Amino acid sequence: MVTSTPHVRSGDTIESIMRDVLLALSPAAIMAVYFFGIRALCIIILSVGACIGFEYLFELLTHRPITITDCSAAVTGALLAFNLPASSPFWIPVVGAFFAVVITKQLFGGLGQNFMNPALAARAFLMAAYTPLMAGSWTRPVRNLLSADLISSATPLGLLKEGPSFIIQGSDLLNAFLGNVAGCIGETSVLALLLGAAYLFHKKIITWHIPAAYIFTVFVLGTLLGRRGLFTGQGYYEILTGGLMLGALFMATDYSTSPVNDTGKIIMGIGCGILTVVIRNFGGYPEGVSYSILIMNLFVPLLDKYCIPRVFGVVKKKKRETA
Amino acid sequence: MSVPAFTFHRGIHPPSKKDQTAGEAVKKLVPPAGTEMIFPMLQHIGAPCEPAVSVGERVLLGQVIGSAEKPISSPVHSSVSGIVKEIRQALTPTGVVCSAVVVVNDGKDEGIKTTRAHTVSETLDREETLKLIRQAGVVGLGGAGFPTHIKLSPPPGRHIDTVIVNAAECEPYLTTDHRVLLEDTERLIAGLEIILTLFPNAQGIIGIETNKQDAIDKIEKAVREKKRISVAGLRPKYPQGAEKQLIYALTGREVPSGGLPADIGCLVDNVDTVIAVERAVHRKRPLIRRIITINGGAVKNPGNYEVRLGMTYGDFARAAGGFTTQPYKLISGGPMMGVAMFSLDVPVIKTSSAFLCLTEEEARLPSERGCIRCGRCADYCPARLMPLDLNKYVIYGEKDLFLENHGLDCIECGSCSYVCPSKRHLAQSIRAARREALAARK
Structure with missing residues (x-):
């Protein structure tokens, strides 16, 4: 056999990467079931199943190669479920899966071609179309696996938004870190998300640039711009609550919708951070992670165009003229 | 680790596959009588040689059978004694077809008579040394095959201050440099000293990947008394032995885009090239x-x-x-x-x-799939290019964009294709476009 070089390839494949991402999401899924009960599990399974199903159907109907075995639809499904409240009716993840996989991903050419994060685009669609179901009823952790009773409660960020008198206590921080707060299925447990992300860092599947820039920006701006004026914010609470960790670690780092180069990644992270704090503090919603990432997704082609590294041996024009 | 390990940015770590042969001493293979030996007239970069013998003629071991009259060329010698059977077109391993002299080995290994060899190169002047290297047909043995006597005469105005012996041997499987370092230590150092006489102000550095610690130890011991030669450990990484990356690792200098190592005062020769220089100058042995x-x-x-x-x-x-x-x-x-x-x-x-x-x-190679924009090709590219973009430009036929984005600065190391999880033909497409653009320039 004759081929062009190189004659060997690494063992990494799309499948191995997607499987690692699924593995990294599993601690958060386990914590979700622990806090929100069996209903959370049902929604995760439904969402993953629907994403895989829609991808299969679309590819079947359009006579394209079937790509469900690359696990990317499963990742989208898991992330979509993580962005839904446990109290969602069971048709919500199915509608979301259709929007994510068919409209956001496949219609733009499939894996790697979509310009917006499919799970977040679906969440934005659901938020706009079914606002009361999506934003009205946050589920409080039940901590009873089989409990079917879901109790609505305000999210930590909702509390901050509504009541300027809300005082953050030490136990609030601990609860937010562990995930014992109201919120979407997969976003509440910072501990589990960090654990999963550590695995992805270790496997070099994601780099530190976007998460670090994003979280740091929210921390600094969250501290500076308090809801009751300058320097009244609590940056550490801002980064532990809402969808920030999920967004910074798993959504903003999506390959298709983030810049390729390090400088671009850092700018993307900072941009997401600024938008998140602006929406949280001055916008109509208590939470702004998903919209921030979606907006920054649109800047990715621009960032990719201008943030390219200096090619080896190429000297900047100025220097060359003097040399 | 006795020496600090120098390295360049980025690059990959393919499985080394060297263990099986690293401990195997070099065995000499003598071609049996009757073997047909094929000597292509183009074994270097430059003009092909002209056959200097005719069919039916008896040639001796070491006799010139391809003469190099053109300025950028290098003669070809017979490696056996025997009868010239034919002069025909033949294929070389690089895929080039050129004329070749075919000699049937008579198994006697009867050599040409050489005049008394010089043993101390100090007595030779620069021109004589270069003439001996040229006559022996020495070319860059690292793979490129650029005539060594030309490389050792850099264009005027270039001041060489560093002569690097490339003993990185970063390609998987390869263990020849490792064996030469261990088995031919003295000759290597003598060869480097010959080159250093051509560049009186230069320091010699032998760069060795630290996965060859035994070789580093042995050479370090041998050069302890030599003021102008030192050994540098290199971190085992591919492509550590690529000329530009090696120079950067050892000196921190970048060869300018489109330029030569001599532009930044460096000269790099492969281990076996240095050995060939020693044989040519001290013993008048052809390659x-x-x-x-x-x-x-x-x-x-x-x-x-x-x-x-x-x-x-x-x-x-x-x-x-x-x-x-x-x-x-x-x-x-x-x-x-x-x-x-x-x-x-x-x-x-x-x-x-x-x-x-x-x-x-x-x-077995996996089949190509769509780009998922993971950016690994860019993360690992030692030339800091954007292989995913260049690949796109090649596919869409955007020649101007390819050139604008420094497609010609690709060193064709293949790291991008190696790491790509979608197994895209990145290096392959870039190489094809690059060769096409370079050919169009000529």
Whole structure:
């Protein structure tokens, strides 16, 4: 056999990467079931199943190669479920899966071609179309696996938004870190998300640039711009609550919708951070992670165009003229 | 670790596959009488040689059979004694077809008479040294095959202050440089000293990857008293032995885009080239042999062999013990940059460095899929290019964008294709476009 070089390839494949991402999401899924009960599990399974199903159907109907075995639809499904409240009716993840996989991903050419994060685009669609179901009823952790009773409660960020008198206590921080707060299925447990992300860092599947820039920006701006004026914010609470960790670690780092180069990644992270704090503090919603990432997704082609590294041996024009 | 390990940015870590042959001492292969030896007239970069013998003529070992009259060229010598059978077109391992002299070995190894060899190079002047190197047909043995006497005469105005011996040997499987470092230490140092006499103000550095600690130790001991020669450890990483990356690792200087190492005062020669220089200058021996690692799943006795140039890869494989199974893929060189060959009837030439005979399983390559924009190709590219974009420009035929985005600065190391999870043909497409653009320039 004759081929062009190189004659060997690494063992990494799309499948191995997607499987690692699924593995990294599993601690958060386990914590979700622990806090929100069996209903959370049902929604995760439904969402993953629907994403895989829609991808299969679309590819079947359009006579394209079937790509469900690359696990990317499963990742989208898991992330979509993580962005839904446990109290969602069971048709919500199915509608979301259709929007994510068919409209956001496949219609733009499939894996790697979509310009917006499919799970977040679906969440934005659901938020706009079914606002009361999506934003009205946050589920409080039940901590009873089989409990079917879901109790609505305000999210930590909702509390901050509504009541300027809300005082953050030490136990609030601990609860937010562990995930014992109201919120979407997969976003509440910072501990589990960090654990999963550590695995992805270790496997070099994601780099530190976007998460670090994003979280740091929210921390600094969250501290500076308090809801009751300058320097009244609590940056550490801002980064532990809402969808920030999920967004910074798993959504903003999506390959298709983030810049390729390090400088671009850092700018993307900072941009997401600024938008998140602006929406949280001055916008109509208590939470702004998903919209921030979606907006920054649109800047990715621009960032990719201008943030390219200096090619080896190429000297900047100025220097060359003097040399 | 006795020496600090220098390195360049980015690059990859393919499995080294060196353990099997690193401990194997070099065995000399003598071609049996009756063997047909093929000597292509183009074994270097530059103008091909003219056959200097005629059919039916008897040639001696070391006799010039291809004369190099053109300025950028290098003569070809017979590696055996025997009768010239024919002069015909022949294929080289690099895929080039050129005229070649075919000699039938008589097995007597009768050599040409040489005048008394010089032993102390100090007595030779610059011109004499370069003449001896040219006459011996020495070319860059790292793979490029640029005539060494020309490389050692840099254009005026270039002040060489660093002479680097490239002993990185970063390609998987290859262990020939490692063996030469261990077995021919004195000759290597003598060869480097000859080169240093040409550049009185230069320091010599022997760069060795730290996975060859025994070689580092041995050479360090040997150069302890030498003021102008030092040893530097290099972090094992591919492509550590790529000229530009090696210079950067050892000196922190970047070869300017489109420029030469001499532009930044550096000169790099491969281990075996330095040995060939020593043989040429001290002993007036022409370049007629090459040390080659033979390995791969289909090979019965993997090892390092000293092979006479002109022997076909098929004869070489048979002499080295043959195959355990029908080889599926034949590669002249390493798995990252070596050339796949479609025939065993191709001769070993000056730039041959390894012979890999892979089984079907080892040679299997995954099929190409869509880019997922993971950015690994860009993360690992030692030239800091954007292979994913360049690949797109090649596919869409955007030649201007390809050139604008420095497609010509690609060193064709193949790291991008190696790491790509979608197994895209990144390096392959960029190389094709690059060669096309370079050819159009001429």
